[in-house]
Amino acid sequence: MSHLFNKDALQGRMLFAIPKKGRLYDKCVELLSGADIQFRRQNRLDVALVHNHPMALVFLPAADIPRFVGEGNVDLGITGQDMVAEAGEDVSRLVAEELELGFGKCSLQVQVPEADASLKEPKDLVGRKVATSFDKLAQEYFAQLDEQVNAANGGKEPKKTQIEYVGGSVEAACALGVADGIVDLVESGETMRACGLHAIGTLLASQAVLIRPVTPHARSNQSLIRLITSRIKGVIAASQYVLCQYNIHQNDLQEAIKVTPGRRAATVTPLGDKEWSAISAMVKKGDVATVMDRLGEVGATDIFTLALDNCRT
Ligand SMILES: Nc1ncnc2c1ncn2[C@@H]1O[C@H](COP(=O)(O)OP(=O)(O)OP(=O)(O)O)[C@@H](O)[C@H]1O
Numbered sequence: 001m002s003h004l005f006n007k008d009a010l011q012g013r014m015l016f017a018i019p020k021k022g023r024l025y026d027k028c029v030e031l032l033s034g035a036d037i038q039f040r041r042q043n044r045l046d047v048a049l050v051h052n053h054p055m056a057l058v059f060l061p062a063a064d065i066p067r068f069v070g071e072g073n074v075d076l077g078i079t080g081q082d083m084v085a086e087a088g089e090d091v092s093r094l095v096a097e098e099l100e101l102g103f104g105k106c107s108l109q110v111q112v113p114e115a116d117a118s119l120k121e122p123k124d125l126v127g128r129k130v131a132t133s134f135d136k137l138a139q140e141y142f143a144q145l146d147e148q149v150n151a152a153n154g155g156k157e158p159k160k161t162q163i164e165y166v167g168g169s170v171e172a173a174c175a176l177g178v179a180d181g182i183v184d185l186v187e188s189g190e191t192m193r194a195c196g197l198h199a200i201g202t203l204l205a206s207q208a209v210l211i212r213p214v215t216p217h218a219r220s221n222q223s224l225i226r227l228i229t230s231r232i233k234g235v236i237a238a239s240q241y242v243l244c245q246y247n248i249h250q251n252d253l254q255e256a257i258k259v260t261p262g263r264r265a266a267t268v269t270p271l272g273d274k275e276w277s278a279i280s281a282m283v284k285k286g287d288v289a290t291v292m293d294r295l296g297e298v299g300a301t302d303i304f305t306l307a308l309d310n311c312r313t
């Protein structure tokens, strides 16, 4: 069998980088399936050829994906916004965010032991030790705080926060005496609480994103990139929206459309009874109950919603 990492096997194929493991992996596989991107990932292989398109999936560490995308080694990629930010300005300026994917939502936060009453805000860590896997972002964040604190001190005995890189299990650093505080990701807060930590500051909020190079590679198959991007947008929209339908009297039509403006515009279909129209419009899943209440108030009848299996936006 020829090796998939052999250049010839990938020749002429659009390359799509996917996190090889971790928090984003399962959601990415689900998304690829929704977009009908068919592949079989062989055990231990980090490249999979796609059966039904001239493309290949490249499974890479989430942290490396911004650079591979920015430098045009791959045509599309999925990673976290935190990873793009941590890759630094030299990389992030080469990366265009095509779409927020609505999963992998978390925040990068400054956390300290709850028991340490001397640490109430991030500035209290100035001059002390902070452990993190996000050393670039933490350096920038604390460099600013150091400057503020030192300026307020009139330049006397300037302090510098020490950022310690750790590759994982960052939450253990305080208990192990490695650091006074940490900068790590928080979603539910369970890990943080289980370790007796609490958050005293936020560096950024993040979610998974579809990214592409700002300057596409000359070899890139632009029409396939557009097709795959549009399919992914459709799968994401279908997961975030429902279709809302109802009937409305002409006198109430304008008010009802204000409640359901749709993504671009609501579809208005005349009914047999000329004074009435049927409306269909996409509504954000989280807004459905309120929108239905409001429609009832403005006189809509026969209001219902339909789940979207897939769509193109
Ligand atoms: N608890 C979480 N909730 C939601 N999204 C998260 C969470 N933790 C991480 N992420 C997102 O997933 C990305 C990858 O994180 P993950 O912890 O899976 O890293 P990894 O180093 O690739 O995998 P592993 O931890 O298995 O080594 C992060 O950059 C972030 O965008």
Ligand SMILES: O=P(O)(O)OC[C@H]1O[C@H](OP(=O)(O)OP(=O)(O)O)[C@H](O)[C@@H]1O
Residues within 6 Å of the ligand: 022, 023, 168, 169, 170, 171, 184, 185, 186, 187, 188, 189, 190, 191, 192
């Ligand atoms: O707020 P929570 O919902 O508890 O999530 C936060 C945890 O998730 C991430 O780690 P992950 O579990 O992915 O493993 P890792 O520490 O090996 O990166 C992050 O580093 C936190 O430890």
